[in-house]
Each structure stands twice: as structure tokens, then as C-alpha cells.
Amino acid sequence: MEERRTKSYGTALLVPSVQELAKSSNLALPSRYIRPHDQPLISDDHNALNFPHLQIPVIDFQKLVSEESNSELEKFHFACKEWGFFQLVNHGVRSSLLEKTKTESENMFKLPLEEKNKYKQAPGDLDGFGQNFVFSEEQKLDWCDVFALTTLPIHMRKPRIFTKLPSAFREAIENYSMEEEELAKSLMTQMEKALKLKDKEVTKLFEGGTQATRLNYYPPCPQPEKVIGLASHSDSSGLTIVLQVGDVEGLQVKNNGKWVTVKPLPNAFIVNIGDILEMVTNGEYRSIEHRATINSQRERLSIATFCNPNFGVEIGPAHTLITDQSPAKYRRLGTQEYYRGFFSRQLESKSYIESMKL
Numbered sequence: 104m105e106e107r108r109t110k111s112y113g114t115a116l117l118v119p120s121v122q123e124l125a126k127s128s129n130l131a132l133p134s135r136y137i138r139p140h141d142q143p144l145i146s147d148d149h150n151a152l153n154f155p156h157l158q159i160p161v162i163d164f165q166k167l168v169s170e171e172s173n174s175e176l177e178k179f180h181f182a183c184k185e186w187g188f189f190q191l192v193n194h195g196v197r198s199s200l201l202e203k204t205k206t207e208s209e210n211m212f213k214l215p216l217e218e219k220n221k222y223k224q225a226p227g228d229l230d231g232f233g234q235n236f237v238f239s240e241e242q243k244l245d246w247c248d249v250f251a252l253t254t255l256p257i258h259m260r261k262p263r264i265f266t267k268l269p270s271a272f273r274e275a276i277e278n279y280s281m282e283e284e285e286l287a288k289s290l291m292t293q294m295e296k297a298l299k300l301k302d303k304e305v306t307k308l309f310e311g312g313t314q315a316t317r318l319n320y321y322p323p324c325p326q327p328e329k330v331i332g333l334a335s336h337s338d339s340s341g342l343t344i345v346l347q348v349g350d351v352e353g354l355q356v357k358n359n360g361k362w363v364t365v366k367p368l369p370n371a372f373i374v375n376i377g378d379i380l381e382m383v384t385n386g387e388y389r390s391i392e393h394r395a396t397i398n399s400q401r402e403r404l405s406i407a408t409f410c411n412p413n414f415g416v417e418i419g420p421a422h423t424l425i426t427d428q429s430p431a432k433y434r435r436l437g438t439q440e441y442y443r444g445f446f447s448r449q450l451e452s453k454s455y456i457e458s459m460k461l
């Protein structure tokens with residue numbers, strides 16, 4: 104077991120691979136993974152009984168961008184306001200690229216541990232194989248391993264990791280990253296339209312922005328009700344686009360106090376509003392809490408792309424949205440200051456964005 108501290112973004116401890124732990128036969132679940140019993144971790148029966156058809160909205164990208172369809176724009180606006188989440192179909196990203204990205208991502212987790220160790224998270228750097236947001240020996244841990252990469256801008260890619268990547272994975276992720284960048288831009292343009300914003304107030308912030316891609320690998324666990332894959336959180340990003348490998352359910356989204364289990368549509372993207380877009384839209388669009396649950400039989404892999412503003416800009420409510428009747432609800436601060444604060448604390452529900460409220 105190796106533990107280190109990172110420096111540049113606060114502290115983070117490295118903990119052993121959950122994937123390796125899950126391989127052991129007769130696994131005695133270490134207590135640092137066992138969650139308290141006050142929250143049901145497996146999908147909420149009450150919810151399943153009463154709202155069997157409750158699902159996050161599905162948006163058709165081609166309809167959304169076609170000038171004719173105002174109804175899809177309204178649906179999109181509603182999804183961003185009320186759910187903070189939607190599945191995006193007909194998005195135009197080639198399925199051959201999606202298949203390649205998924206297969207090569209799976210291959211990364213199939214590498215032997217010695218190979219993976221070549222890409223281990225290093226002090227002061229969250230890129231590589233490891234875990235998220237580990238700050239103390241006492242804290243409960245997620246049943247998940249991650250492989251994180253800074254993907255854009257190109258000059259911020261970590262040579263320590265990027266130059267060593269298997270070429271097939273590297274090619275897939277480079278192409279995928281560009282497609283996601285374009286898609287995020289198009290979605291933000293539609294947000295400007297739906298919110299009637301002037302002067303490209305959203306897209307400007309994200310021009311030349313940073314993008315991080317994180318593969319989340321959730322091994323099966325013999326006692327899935329005792330652990331959590333990813334604890335409840337909202338994303339610190341602007342916009343997050345998730346591609347799920349396979350059809351195993353696990354992602355749950357909070358809606359009116361209930362956990363709704365997402366049923367992923369094949370090759371659809373699951374898109375969600377991050378804290379920064381909540382701030383920029385002055386709370387019109389909401390970054391909603393979500394979490395990942397674990398399966399007793401099957402592993403699950405998701406590929407999350409976090410689209411963030413340019414490091415050189417200030418983030419805060421768009422000027423068009425601030426009026427005497429609707430004053431700014433969030434403070435304004437530089438992107439770097441925002442991220443420094445975010446990475447120095449434990450991931451906990453919506454506590455970080457709450458601290459931005461005026």
C-alpha cells in the first residue's frame with residue numbers, strides 16, 4: 104500500500120486499487136469502504152414502485168440545432184433547469200469512434216498492475232490511475248478506480264502520461280476529446296439561445312478552455328448495498344458529457360429528493376450541468392447531485408468529459424441575467440481560484456457551490 108500527498112491542489116492521499124481488491128476471493132470488505140446505513144445505496148424501492156417510468160429527459164441533438172424546432176429547444180431548456188441532466192441522442196459523433204474509445208478505455212483497465220503503475224497519480228497531479236478526493240485516513244472511500252487525463256488545451260496534457268499511452272488508446276482519446284469539445288460548444292450555444300443571452304456570454308468563457316477526461320471503473324462488489332461507487336456530488340465543471348460502456352445501470356440522479364436511476368440508451372451521451380454553469384446562468388440551470396451505485400455481478404465503466412472555462416477568465420453570473428429584479432446570486436472569481444478551492448476539499452454533495460452563494 105502506498106500513500107502520498109499531492110501539493111498543488113491541496114492534499115490528496117493515494118489509496119490501493121479497488122480493482123485489485125475486488126479480485127480477491129472471499130473478500131472481507133475493509134471498513135473504510137463500508138457506508139453508514141442512513142441512506143439506501145441500492146436504487147430506491149419506493150421510487151421504483153411509485154415512479155417506474157421516471158427518467159431523465161432525452162434530447163435529440165439534430166432537432167435541437169435545426170432552426171425549425173423550437174419545441175426541442177424548450178425541452179432542452181426544461182431539462183437544464185429542472186433536471187440538470189439529459190441523455191443526448193442523434194449527436195452526430197461517429198459510432199465507430201465511440202466504439203473505439205470504449206474498447207480502448209476497457210483495455211486500459213485490463214492492463215496488468217505493473218503497467219498501470221507507470222501511469223500512477225503523482226504528487227501534486229491528479230492525472231493518471233488512482234482515486235478521487237481522498238483527504239484523510241478516516242474518510243470513507245468510493246468503490247471505484249479512475250484514470251484521469253487533462254485532455255485540453257493540448258499544451259496542458261501531461262507528457263509524463265500522454266507520451267507513454269498505448270497508441271490505440273491515445274489516438275481514440277485524442278479524437279474523442281476534439282469531438283466532445285465541439286459538442287460542448289454547440290450545446291452552450293443552444294443554452295445562450297434558450298436563455299436569450301447576449302454577446303456569447305457562455306461560449307466566450309469556454310473558448311480555449313480546459314477539458315479533463317476521467318475513466319471511472321466500478322468493479323463488482325459482493326455486498327453492493329454496503330458501498331458506493333461515487334458518493335453523491337455535483338460536478339465542479341461547466342458541462343459534463345458521459346459515455347457509458349455497456350448497459351449496466353449505476354448512475355442515479357436526484358430529482359425532487361428521490362434517486363432516479365438512469366437507464367443508459369446505447370451510444371447516447373449523458374450530459375449534465377456543472378457548478379460553473381449554475382453560477383454563470385445565475386441559478387437558472389442547476390448542477391444536480393448524482394452518485395454511482397455498485398453491482399454485485401458486473402463491472403461498470405464510464406467515460407466522463409469535463410468541459411471547463413479558460414483558466415484566464417473570471418466566472419460569475421452572466422451580465423444579461425442580472426437585473427434589479429434578479430440580482431446576482433453567486434460571487435465572481437477567477438477560474439484558478441475556483442479550482443484551487445475545489446480540489447482542497449472532500450467531495451460532498453453541493454457544498455462547494457453553496458459556498459459561492461452571495
Ligand SMILES: O=C(O)CCC(=O)C(=O)O
Pocket residue numbers: 317319333338345353354393394395404405407
Ligand atoms: O459513472 C457515472 O455514470 C457518473 C460519473 C460521474 O458522476 C463523474 O465522473 O463525475
Ligand SMILES: [Fe+2]
Pocket residue numbers: 336337338343393
Ligand atoms: Fe459527476
